[in-house]
Amino acid sequence: xxxxxxxxxxxxxxxxxxxxxxxxxxxxxxxxxxxxxxxxxxxxxxxxxxxxxxxxxxxxxxxxxxxxxxxxxxxxxxxxxxxxxxxxxxxxxxxxxxxxxxxxxxxxxxxxxxxxxxxxxxxxxxxxxxxxxxxxxxxxxxxxxxxxxxxxxxxxxxxxxxxxxxxxxxxxxxxxxxxxxxxxxxxxxxxxxxxxxxxxxxxxxxxxxxxxxxxxxxxxxxxxxxxxxxxxxxxxxxxxxxxxxxxxxxxxx
Ligand SMILES: NC(=O)c1ccc[n+]([C@@H]2O[C@H](COP(=O)([O-])OP(=O)(O)OC[C@H]3O[C@@H](n4cnc5c(N)ncnc54)[C@H](OP(=O)(O)O)[C@@H]3O)[C@@H](O)[C@H]2O)c1
Numbered sequence: 040x041x042x043x044x045x046x047x048x049x050x051x052x053x054x055x056x057x058x059x060x061x062x063x064x065x066x067x068x069x070x071x072x073x074x075x076x077x078x079x080x081x082x083x084x085x086x087x088x089x090x091x092x093x094x095x096x097x098x099x100x101x102x103x104x105x106x107x108x109x110x111x112x113x114x115x116x117x118x119x120x121x122x123x124x125x126x127x128x129x130x131x132x133x134x135x136x137x138x139x140x141x142x143x144x145x146x147x148x149x150x151x152x153x154x155x156x157x158x159x160x161x162x163x164x165x166x167x168x169x170x171x172x173x174x175x176x177x178x179x180x181x182x183x184x185x186x187x188x189x190x191x192x193x194x195x196x197x198x199x200x201x202x203x204x205x206x207x208x209x210x211x212x213x214x215x216x217x218x219x220x221x222x223x224x225x226x227x228x229x230x231x232x233x234x235x236x237x238x239x240x241x242x243x244x245x246x247x248x249x250x251x252x253x254x255x256x257x258x259x260x261x262x263x264x265x266x267x268x269x270x271x272x273x274x275x276x277x278x279x280x281x282x283x284x285x286x287x288x289x290x291x292x
Contacts, residue, residue: 063104066225070284072232074236091281091282110136114142148171
C-alpha cells in the first residue's frame, strides 16, 4: 500500500541535513479543526483526527528519530509518544520543560523502551532533576532563550550531537509557535478535520506588532502592515484526502 504522505521521500535527506546544518530535520505535525484550533481551550484535550489520519501520525512517528512536545501538552494530554497504530520503532520522546514542572508520575516515565529526554534550562531545580532521573528520565540542560524558556537553537544542536537526524514536533500551541517564529521548521504535515471549534489556535502572533505603529502626516497612528514574505511559506503544497480529514504537507521555504 502506498503511503498517503511520502514520508520516506520527505525524510531521505535527514542525515545529510544534520551533517550540513548541525541540527536535525524538523517536521511540524498536528491536527487542527477547519478554523485552525487544536483544542477547545488551553488545558483541554480534543481528539479530532479520524482513524486514517491517526494511523498516518503513527507512521510519521515511526519514521522520525525523535518526537517532541511541550510540557503543556504532557500535563494535559499525557501522550505516550510511541508507535501503536502502525508498524515500526518508537521515536525518542523529548519534552521541553524549562522549570521541570513534569510530575514525578510513574505513568509518564516508567515502562518506556527508552527514557524520556526532558530538556530544561540552567536555572531548573537540581533536586527535581535528581528526582526525575531516579524514575528513569534523562534531563538535558541547554541555554535558555530571552524569555527563560528552552532555547531552540541549543536544543537542536544538542539533539544533533545525540545522533538525532529527524525530529517530529507534535505540539502544543506554544511550541508550534516558537518553532515557526524561529524559522526552524523544514516540513509540515497538518491534518485538517472537518469540524469548527473556535478554540486554542495552533499558531498565534508570529509577527510582533512592536515598533510597527507610526504616525501619518495628519497625526493619526498608522500601523505598518506585515508583508506576506515575513511568514513561513509552504513550497509545493500537497493535499490528500484521508477518510473524512484532509492532510496538507510540504516543505517550508
Ligand atoms: N491537536 C493536536 O494535534 C495537538 C497536539 C499537541 C497538543 N495539543 C493541545 O495543545 C494544548 C497544549 O498547548 P500549550 O501551548 O498549552 O503547551 P505546549 O506548547 O505543549 O507547551 C508549552 C510549554 O512548554 C514549555 N517550553 C519550554 N521551552 C519552550 C519554547 N522554546 N517554546 C515554547 N514552549 C516552551 C513552556 O513551559 P515552561 O516555561 O514551564 O517550560 C511552555 O509553556 C493542549 O490543549 C493540547 O491538547 C493539540
